[in-house]
Structures are given as C-alpha cells and as structure tokens.
Amino acid sequence: MSRILEEAMSYASPDGGADGRVYLPTLSRKLTRRGILWLGLTCNLRCHFCYFLDRIEDPAHPQHDFMSLEKAKAICRTLVDYYGNNSIDIQGGEPTLYPDIYDLVEFCALIGLSPTLITNAVLLSSREEAVRFKEAGIRDFLISVQGLGSTYDRIVRREGAHVLQMKALRNLQEADIPFRFNTVLSRAALPQLLDISKLTAGTGAGVVNFLGFNPFNDQQSGKRSVENVPTYDEIRKPLEEALNYLIAENVEVNVRYLPLCLVSERHRPNAYGFKQLPYDLHENDYASWSWTDLPAQRTALSELSPPFGLGRRLHLGALRAPVRRLDRRWPKLGDRLHKIKQALERAWAKEGDPSRDTVALEKRYQEDALVRAREYTGYRYVAGCETCSLRSICDGVYADYADLFGVEGIRPIRLGKAVVDPQHYTRQQFKVIHPLDRGWLEETDPPVLEAYAGREIPGAGE
Numbered sequence: 520m521s522r523i524l525e526e527a528m529s530y531a532s533p534d535g536g537a538d539g540r541v542y543l544p545t546l547s548r549k550l551t552r553r554g555i556l557w558l559g560l561t562c563n564l565r566c567h568f569c570y571f572l573d574r575i576e577d578p579a580h581p582q583h584d585f586m587s588l589e590k591a592k593a594i595c596r597t598l599v600d601y602y603g604n605n606s607i608d609i610q611g612g613e614p615t616l617y618p619d620i621y622d623l624v625e626f627c628a629l630i631g632l633s634p635t636l637i638t639n640a641v642l643l644s645s646r647e648e649a650v651r652f653k654e655a656g657i658r659d660f661l662i663s664v665q666g667l668g669s670t671y672d673r674i675v676r677r678e679g680a681h682v683l684q685m686k687a688l689r690n691l692q693e694a695d696i697p698f699r700f701n702t703v704l705s706r707a708a709l710p711q712l713l714d715i716s717k718l719t720a721g722t723g724a725g726v727v728n729f730l731g732f733n734p735f736n737d738q739q740s741g742k743r744s745v746e747n748v749p750t751y752d753e754i755r756k757p758l759e760e761a762l763n764y765l766i767a768e769n770v771e772v773n774v775r776y777l778p779l780c781l782v783s784e785r786h787r788p789n790a791y792g793f794k795q796l797p798y799d800l801h802e803n804d805y806a807s808w809s810w811t812d813l814p815a816q817r818t819a820l821s822e823l824s825p826p827f828g829l830g831r832r833l834h835l836g837a838l839r840a841p842v843r844r845l846d847r848r849w850p851k852l853g854d855r856l857h858k859i860k861q862a863l864e865r866a867w868a869k870e871g872d873p874s875r876d877t878v879a880l881e882k883r884y885q886e887d888a889l890v891r892a893r894e895y896t897g898y899r900y901v902a903g904c905e906t907c908s909l910r911s912i913c914d915g916v917y918a919d920y921a922d923l924f925g926v927e928g929i930r931p932i933r934l935g936k937a938v939v940d941p942q943h944y945t946r947q948q949f950k951v952i953h954p955l956d957r958g959w960l961e962e963t964d965p966p967v968l969e970a971y972a973g974r975e976i977p978g979a980g981e
C-alpha cells in the first residue's frame with residue numbers, strides 16, 4: 520500500500536472495518552428514472568475542472584444563489600408527477616451547504632423520489648451531519664474523490680479538504696450510509712488512479728465513475744489546455760490498471776464521456792457515452808433532465824417553466840444543422856449558445872408527452888443522446904472515426920481535443936461489421952443497484968443476482 524493510501528485509509532477506515540456495500544449486483548437493464556436538480560451554484564471548493572466554475576465564483580450570477588425550499592419542492596413534485604421519476608441526484612454547487620437540505624431530503628423520500636446527494640462530502644466530516652441525513656431519508660451519496668492527500672487539496676484549492684473527506688467516508692461507513700465515487704480524469708489525478716480504486720474497494724463504496732475532463736458549460740471558455748488535460752494516450756495505462764483492479768474486486772466501475780477506443784475490448788462493457796447513459800440507473804432521465812436544465816429551473820428568482828416530454832423532435836430536426844455550424848465557427852459562444860441550445864431543446868420537446876412506452880422512449884432517448892453529444896456538448900468525429908466499427912455507438916472526441924493534441928490517440932476499432940446497438944457492450948456489464956430499485960427493475964426483467972460469488976465476468980480474461 521502506498522504511503523498516501525495508507526494515510527487516507529487511516530482517516531477513512533472505521534476501527535470495526537465496516538463494509539458499506541448495500542448495493543445488489545444485476546444484469547437487468549431498464550431506462551433510468553432518476554431525475555436531477557441543481558439547487559444553486561454555491562460551493563465551498565474550487566475544483567479547476569468544475570463545469571460551473573464561473574458561476575460559482577460570481578455571486579452576482581443569476582444561477583449562483585440557492586433557490587427556495589418551496590421552488591425545490593415544486594421541481595421534485597414535477598419530476599414524480601409528470602416525468603415518473605423515482606430517484607433524484609441533488610446537486611448544488613455543493614448541496615450540503617443548502618440551508619434546508621434536510622427538509623428537502625425528507626420531502627423527496629416521502630414523495631417517492633429517493634434522494635442522492637452529489638457532494639464533496641467536506642461537511643460530512645461531522646458525524647452529526649451524516650447521521651441527520653440518514654434520519655432524513657437519504658438513499659446514498661455520490662462523492663467527488665478528485666485525488667488523494669495534497670494532490671486533492673491542490674485540485675480543489677482548499678488546504679485540509681482531503682482529510683475532511685476521508686473522515687466523512689469513515690462517518691458514512693459507521694452510520695451505514697451507502698456511497699459511491701466520482702473521479703475526474705485530470706492530469707494530476709492519473710498517477711493516483713490505482714490508489715483511488717483501492718480506496719473505493721477498501722471503504723466499501725459501491726461504484727466508482729471515472730469521468731473525462733469535459734469542455735462542458737463554463738469549461739467551454741478556454742480553460743482546458745495542454746497543461747491540465749491529459750492526452751488519451753496518457754490516460755490509457757493508469758485507467759487499464761484501475762479497471763483491472765476494480766473488476767477483480769467486484770466493484771462496479773464506469774468510464775464516462777470518453778471515446779470507446781480509449782479502453783481495451785474487455786473493458787468496453789464499462790464505457791459509457793451519451794447513447795449508453797440512459798440504461799444506467801445511476802444516470803439521469805433525459806426527458807426530465809432537459810426540463811430541469813432550463814434556466815427557469817436553475818435560477819433562484821425565476822418562475823418555473825411548464826414541463827414537457829420529448830416528442831416531435833424529428834419534425835424540428837432541421838434546426839440542428841445551423842446550430843452545429845454556429846458552434847463550429849464560434850466554439851466559445853458559451854452562455855449565449857447554451858441558451859440557444861436550450862431554447863431548441865424546449866422547442867423540439869414541447870408537444871411531446873412523458874410516456875413510459877419503452878420502445879418509443881428508447882428511440883427518443885437515442886435522438887436526445889445525439890443532440891447532447893453534438894449540439895449540446897460539441898463532440899466530433901475525427902480522422903479515423905469514419906473507418907471505425909463503433910462509430911454509431913460512440914460520441915467521438917471533445918470538440919477541442921484535436922486542436923490541443925491532434926488525433927494520434929484515436930485508434931479506430933475494426934470488427935468487420937458496424938456495431939449499431941448502443942448496449943452491445945454495456946449489457947454484459949455487472950452493475951449494482953440500490954435495494955430500493957429492486958422491485959421496479961425486476962417487474963419484467965430477470966431477477967437480480969443474489970451474490971457475486973462464483974460469477975464469471977463477461978469479457979474478463981479475453
């Protein structure tokens with residue numbers, strides 16, 4: 520064990536060696552019914568790759584302040600009543616800072632919207648706070664573990680934050696509150712990826728997601744550079760090591776928002792782009808996400824806008840091309856373009872319904888995935904992609920990646936025929952679910968597996 524991991528575990532590991540794994544393994548798949556809510560972009564850390572950094576640092580920005588409890592509850596009600604959501608990711612900024620967070624968690628649990636907080640967990644270093652969340656009805660926490668030791672403190676720009684986060688992990692284990700991890704693949708975090716994986720297994724975190732350092736939202740304005748963004752070739756080796764370790768330890772691991780050719784064939788079941796995300800119960804429902812992402816739902820002082828479904832997108836699909844051209848010509852239009860995209864999204868959606876007809880809904884989700892990858896977040900195919908068998912199920916590369924690094928890290932996959940099923944790989948992955956999801960997931964699907972023991976991991980050992 521490295522010195523840095525040993526030190527982290529000395530804070531994070533409870534004396535009794537509690538194991539926080541409550542999640543159940545499954546091969547069943549359904550469209551996610553998880554909603555999302557941004558309470559306001561206020562935070563106690565300053566991660567350099569944060570999607571919302573400008574808005575967090577600007578107290579005058581209309582999305583900076585937290586919204587009222589009344590508004591947050593009205594959004595949650597709509598997610599249940601109109602979109603049929605049954606769980607929710609509550610984000611801030613940092614949602615543990617929200618003054619009414621316990622009331623909101625309690626409300627969500629009461630109306631059948633099982634609540635997860637996406638958090639840096641710094642405030643959960645207080646045992647009292649952690650226990651209050653449990654009493655309020657929290658489902659689990661998704662904790663942003665962006666590095667370990669002084670590396671973490673530098674990434675989040677707050678001295679002492681790592682130790683507080685590790686103490687939080689201990690509190691959650693001792694209070695029997697489940698948690699999962701998110702880790703952004705920043706250049707600074709890469710050498711620690713294996714240690715972060717060992718921390719995941721050692722603390723009983725149910726899942727770890729490795730996320731690309733993305734040019735989304737505020738990062739569109741030129742903060743990504745050759746200094747802070749790792750190349751795909753730099754990511755490959757540490758990521759492969761981490762994936763091998765986690766799969767051997769029976770920990771669910773997902774690689775998000777990166778080209779499928781970044782991981783080897785045996786790890787492709789763990790790779791998720793926009794087309795695969797709808798089948799991950801820990802990801803968000805595109806229908807309700809499109810609604811909560813509108814400024815009206817993200818700004819403390821705005822009136823809520825009416826909810827909508829995802830219908831009639833194809834009829835207005837002609838609008839996509841001009842937006843794409845705009846985006847290419849002025850990639851840094853930032854907020855203005857974001858608003859245009861949101862207005863289009865609303866226009867495409869406004870005559871739809873939130874039907875849970877699975878076939879129709881899956882089709883709509885795939886259309887939405889395309890919009891999100893192309894227009895919304897600016898992914899592109901580059902030289903080589905045209906000959907790749909996975910092109911139809913891969914988002915390609917970030918808009919600015921080829922400008923920063925060229926296309927050397929892109930390695931087209933040639934399988935002899937094109938793969939068109941977005942779940943071609945991911946349906947082989949063992950995923951875990953919270954026990955609360957067991958009932959509705961099993962309604963028509965094969966039963967959740969009782970245990971990992973004796974199972975074979977598809978793809979392993981190839």
Ligand code: SF4
Nearest residue numbers: 778780904907913931
């Ligand atoms: S489509 Fe392009 S980015 Fe995606 S896997 Fe193929 S070569 Fe890689």
